[in-house]
Amino acid sequence: MTAVARPRQSWAGLWNISFGFFGIQIGFALQNANMSRIFQSLGTSLDDLPALWVAAPLTGLLVQPVIGHLSDRTWLGRLGRRRPYFLAGAILAAIALLLMPESPGLLMAALLLWLLDASLNVSMEPFRAFVGDMLDKDQHAAGYAVQTAFIGAGAVFGSIFPWLLEHLGVSNVAASGGIPDTVRFAFWFGGAALFLAVLWTVLTTREYSPAEMAGFHGEADAEDQAQVTRTLAARRLAGSSVWIATGAIVVAGVAVLSLEKEVYLLGGLLIAYGLASILAILRARGGRPVDMLGHIVGDFGGMPVLMKRLAVAQFFSWSALFIMWINTTPIVAGAFYGAPDARSPLYQAGANWVDVLFAAYNGIAAVAALTLLPLLARRIGQARTHIVGLLCGAAGFASFFVVTDPRWLLASEIGIGIAWASILAMPYAILASSLPQRKLGIYMGLFNVFVVVPQLLVATVMGSITKHFFPTEPIWTLAFAAGALLLAALAMTRVTAGATR
Template structure:
């Protein structure tokens, strides 16, 4: 196999830039879907189950896209970029329509479409780093992706708040999503499409060395269901060990995405979502009371989204530091991941007893340290153990360890809160903290590859 050339900073940046749009989609979904659901009348203990669309679509879509992207070669768009483009078009459409949902079931259905579309774009991006970069640049590449993800998370999480500061109304009638959220989602759709196009137009992929042999081999490998089952059964041992770490890591973040809005608006801001059925809108005093309670909830929800953005900002800064370090020195990926998960666990646990809302900035900053590591270190620890010609399918299968814990949380978190924690959603974030600590302990079984990243010549190209 021909050795892969080292890439410059800007080449790696451009090939990863599409992740900005993907993270705009994920951050708007993660920060504001529960707000949309509650505005449309969802009960707080039903929110995790409404969120089940996200992990289920990932479970189905990512291995399939990984399988097909390994077997694709388009003369103009290459192997991974066709999937970037298809996912971006579908995601942008779903983002535009999502906040205009007239009923709860419509919003839940659009979440299925949105998450499936984001997954179509996202899965090939992980494989593209391994496709394009030599071994000694992969940690650097994954960390640079995380830097871009952090930028996207911080900006998108603050979009409704920023739009409201520009004078767009942040309130609406019962069952109607505020205009500030609608405009934020429209901006997210534009950024998603534009950033994917940057990667599509600035990045070229390496064609198979023997195109006819590539096509013949892929034709002879049977159907994708049998292929996925075979690869699951024969996954590398390192993937199974990392799977336990991923399980507890992503259970923690799913609990945050689905329950942070009700948990923090209720426990920290003392402004829970009002139930329209509890107010008689024909009585002026009752209608005014609802409007006042709803305004308090919407404003608190804006601030929760804004504070959540600090985990994106923190992850961006951590990724920046790691990228400078990984470009110059060997990086002990296992040790970095262990420490990061512990700090994230402390951040989640601290949310239960913050003395005032502004302290959530520090809590989410600690969560961001773990987020930066979760988005880079597991993939760097895995990539050395996966055959290059099956990178797409194995990255897709690896993401099963992301979506399975989310399915577990979606089905069990609501009943657990209801039966064991007095239906207080703040305890979902306490569960998140404990889960990250357990994930850190599971790293004891993970091997750091014998190969360590070494200082690379691309340093001379980073200015």
């Protein structure tokens, strides 16, 4: 069947397709900027922060490939295939945001963080594929730029709201073991805004039917089934055994090297993937129908070369970002405000300034996504544009070591904001134009594994590094962040210019 082009979307159409991400990012921004603050306000120590953050990346790792696979195969009539996941995730995330500030203790806060991150991932993952579904290749860059602009704008609102409430007279002082009213009201506002923004996209867009999508990509699902079966049956069990052996080595290393016990989780995940791949291979060799597990394992092992190269850059990029999200509040409060104790009013002042800093880099990202990045991409190509963005981010992290006045950290956020815009737009624009459209959901879900795994590594391994080498100076974690972005830029040099068009 000959593929036909999708109708072009107007700017209003591009707006409606991605407006829901505005609300989703409000939720992520509130989580990223305030969860360390909530945990410390409820009594946890700096050393324990990475362990409490483990729920977030683990949830994404498990949820995104599954939701990607399911959304490729869902069709609920007028509600479509991606929008049911938008709506379900938004409802659950809004509930988590409403309940989070009322957490009576650390356990409840950690459980709600798990629910919040799971729900945000349920909504977010299909949104990546939704742009590819609704737009033809020549509009992919514009579609992801608009989506990135909404991500930046949503994060500005989510990040700055506690600071804004304080300046409107809302109390920013936490009672012993409590959460300030500024954070409480911000989470409640964020829950409502998230739901309404996602509902806007659900109500203002119409997804293409399975028949229409078949006309666009011109390939039958039966061909996919046969290809996945052949790929799995041809794989060697030795490769799966390597995953299991690696996981066992990690588990053994926890005891030998006295690492944090959360690292057991990483080893367990490696072992679990090895066992899952063995099961999928044996089923394929036995002629059994390919199920969801088989598709996920088969597509992960059969990723296109371009996707694998981009995955390396994603791995290092998101390692840097997660270091920033976990540590910026204790860094700014301790190193720039001289208040490492969460019970101190100066700590809360520093935490509110972090909200402003996070709002700044997200606002810069929103502007850069619609102005600087498209201009650079037209002149030097998408891959080189991404390299420039990553280098700007590395410079931003490094500048924390030379700035002494916290107000000047706003300048640091310029480079970080440009990097954030590029990380959110360039890899996805490159991928959406290169991947099989009929499998965009599962491939986007698998690609996001390389967003989640580095977060899991940071949440487990970085805690051990911080505890052993600089337990009272978390600012040194930003040196790792800067180095990770440099490695990401180096990895992008392997993405050829021709492959990015």
